[in-house]
Amino acid sequence: MTITLVDTHCHLDFDAFDDDRDEVILRAIAAGVTHMVVPAVDFESMERVLKLAEQYQEVYAAVGLHPNDIPADRDIDETIHTIRQAASHPKVVAIGEIGLDYYWDARPPELQKEWLVRQLDLAADLKLPVILHNREATSDIIKVLTAWIQRAEMQDRPGVLHSFSATWKEAQTILDLGFFVGFTGPITYKKANELRRVAAHTSIDRILLETDAPFLTPHPHRGKRNEPAYVRYVAEKLAEVRGTDLDSICRQTSHNAHRLFGWYVAQ
Numbered sequence: 001m002t003i004t005l006v007d008t009h010c011h012l013d014f015d016a017f018d019d020d021r022d023e024v025i026l027r028a029i030a031a032g033v034t035h036m037v038v039p040a041v042d043f044e045s046m047e048r049v050l051k052l053a054e055q056y057q058e059v060y061a062a063v064g065l066h067p068n069d070i071p072a073d074r075d076i077d078e079t080i081h082t083i084r085q086a087a088s089h090p091k092v093v094a095i096g097e098i099g100l101d102y103y104w105d106a107r108p109p110e111l112q113k114e115w116l117v118r119q120l121d122l123a124a125d126l127k128l129p130v131i132l133h134n135r136e137a138t139s140d141i142i143k144v145l146t147a148w149i150q151r152a153e154m155q156d157r158p159g160v161l162h163s164f165s166a167t168w169k170e171a172q173t174i175l176d177l178g179f180f181v182g183f184t185g186p187i188t189y190k191k192a193n194e195l196r197r198v199a200a201h202t203s204i205d206r207i208l209l210e211t212d213a214p215f216l217t218p219h220p221h222r223g224k225r226n227e228p229a230y231v232r233y234v235a236e237k238l239a240e241v242r243g244t245d246l247d248s249i250c251r252q253t254s255h256n257a258h259r260l261f262g263w264y265v266a267q
């Protein structure tokens with residue numbers, strides 16, 4: 001039986017793929033990957049991800065500004081307008097990658113929150129799900145998302161906490177709000193016991209697979225560049241952790257991705 005997979009988060013537009021992007025995408029397709037979602041992080045990448053989505057049938061785009069890349073010197077209304085225009089592209093399936101990142105500390109938390117809220121409200125306005133980045137900001141992101149869910153009525157498909165890394169207790173709060181959680185290469189790493197606990201206990205209808213390529217390469221390729229074909233290693237580990245077979249993991253997570261990104265209605 002052939003398996004089908006979705007890589008719900010990969011940065012195929014990054015220059016790590018400049019020399020062999022075609023081959024990388026072909027390898028992914030050969031490995032059963034039917035859809036790849038490429039989220040933008042800044043203005044330049046917004047243009048690049050739209051171009052990629054036009055070029056490859058299997059590639060879809062998300063547009064938005066990453067917390068480390070929010071412009072300190074641009075008018076927020078003007079910028080939201082630019083993102084809104086980019087989001088009207090027929091292959092844009094989400095607003096992302098947006099969120100909070102207190103690890104790199106590139107922008108003050110209050111500024112990050114302001115941009116996150118504005119981009120969340122844009123997503124609700126456009127009826128698009130969000131792709132969320134969170135690094136060392138779990139309690140703040142939960143606060144912002146709780147308030148958003150209450151005012152925006154996005155309960156049916158609000159979005160995904162990408163490359164999920166928090167405790168099972170925090171995961172439960174996020175799942176209660178209606179969000180999906182995305183698992184990446186780290187679930188294959190030796191020390192990631194809490195993450196595997198979250199992966200084992202999360203309801204299967206809320207789980208997405210992703211690579212976050214070129215980063216977070218799963219075992220046994222850890223240390224090298226990641227690519228969408230390796231999403232299979234994440235699926236295999238998830239099957240092992242949940243005591244189920246690879247085929248059912250692939251089927252269910254692909255179905256979840258179709259539901260979140262609206263591919264059932266679009267095609």
Ligand SMILES: [Zn+2]
Pocket residue numbers: 009011039097212
């Ligand atoms: Zn990312």
